[in-house]
Amino acid sequence: MWKFLHQLASPPHFYRLSIKFIPWLMLPAVVLIGYGFYGGLILAPPDYQQGDAFRIIYIHVPSAYLSMMAYMVMAIAGGIGLIWRMKLQHAVAAAVAPIGAAFTFLALATGSIWGRPMWGTWWEWGDPRMMSELILLFLYFGYMALRAAIDDTAKADKASAVLALVGAVNVPIIHFSVEWWNSLHQGQTVMKGAMDPEMLYPLLATIVGFTFLFGAMLLRRIRTEVLFRERRTRWVKEMILSEEGDK
């Protein structure tokens, strides 16, 4: 087991093995998201209060959850890379940031579209979750801007890992302070308690399905990142030459 993990941490091994994992992540992703969307968008009855507008949760909730998970992956990968000096972990952190930013944007956009018929406004400043999500988007932008500003990859890796860790300590504080700020101005928008199973199961399916999709996207991006970072090494040259020989 440990030997396997050690081998996985070396870029050539990772590159060769990871391609085999992607179909096994994509398959459940397609099945689960397919079932979730069919069950949520077609089978589930309209909500008695929100009508059909509630159906956006089948994209909104998985995106919002992944936007936070991606940040955790980024901070943990950066921390491991910083402490144990593992090159692959830095590639993971570099690869996950744009995915996380994309899911954050998706969560904000779908929330805003849902808010238009429900609250009568595209943007509700008073909602704490929207504000935390917006700040999270800025954190991703800052992280990617710092990476882009440093030319030396090894230096960019370490500096952005420090930033991600400082950010990870602050994310819970940001979340609670935004909630406190909101309670100062107006009452919390209360979500209704129990969900009907007919609505709930498709939602759970999309959440798990989106997570598999996230894994597949992440692996693909890490592969590209690894290939780019190792572009001057022997194994990349040999691999490309042997592939050309196959043709």
Added chain:
Amino acid sequence: MDTQREIPGIFAGMLAVIRRDLLLAWKRPGDMLNPLFFFAMVSTLFPLGTGPSAEQLEFSGPGVLWVAALLAMMVSLNTLFLQDHEDGSLDQLLVSPQPLPALALGKTIAHWITSGLPLVLVTPIVAVAYRMTVDVIGVLLLTLALGTVSLSLLGAVGAALTVGLHRATALLSLLILPLAMPILIVGAGAVSLAASGEGLSGGVFFLAAYAIGALSLAPFATAAALRISNE
């Protein structure tokens, strides 16, 4: 190397860094005054933009002064490690026998004394112009004093990460402002509560807790960042 030289302790090293930075600031008062002028300027711009009515100023005053203070701190953070980086004294700090977090803390303390403290001292003049009462000004000063300590500590991490980079100014704000949002929210919120007659609220304690947390963690992050940016 026949005579063993005595190496100064941690506190002696920290004090030496503080004394040196304060002396530098004293010799170049312009660097210290610019953020203050910036603060006064932003506080003047807001009423020009929103209108001079008394209710408007009373309502938005705490938020405006806090945002102005936050931006003024960002302006002052640029130069925290820049000159040391350019003249090579930062390399001396990195190779000195004292632990780097202690020296980084010394730099941060000196930064607060030359930027946060003057800001707190200037604030009452602007606050009176914003029609705040004495009690509210007291809370404003207390929250600003605690908040600027946290901002100096947090900003030092960002300044250490961006030292020596091109276009570091905009990048520094992009890195630090999202992290600083809790300080702004709680600080301005506590002053608003004081203005509506609450007196000292929980926000003050939150800011104190945040400052202590930042004081114990940020110097290590700053030191790590300094080592990374000066490899």
